[in-house]
Amino acid sequence: MTGSAILENVRRYRAIASLCRQAAAFSPLQRVSLLTQADEWEQRAVSEIEEYFDAQDSPIPARPSGNVN
Template sequence: MTGSAILENVRRYRAIASLCRQAAAFRPVQRISLLTQADEWEQRAVGEIEGYFEAQDPPIPDQLSGSVN
């Protein structure tokens, strides 16, 4: 997946999370459920970003990571 597709997914996930939080402000009975959903959408966004950067960054060899033998 390209970087722009990842960013589009992140934008969509965060927009949905924002809508959940807005709805929670006006629906006190469903507040907990909506805030839980907002958190889940935020975690999806973070997962997309982390996955993208993990795929971009090569692993660091032991001698460069600062470990002492």
């Protein structure tokens, strides 16, 4: 997956989390559930970014150098 696709996913996840927090402000009966969902979406965004940067930091495996006869 490309960096721009990952950043788009993160943007979407954070937008959903924001909507959950906004809804929680206006729905006292569902507040706990909505805030839990917001935390889950935010964690999904963080995980996606972490996986992306972990992959970027991984050393590139060296190609085997063999002579072709």
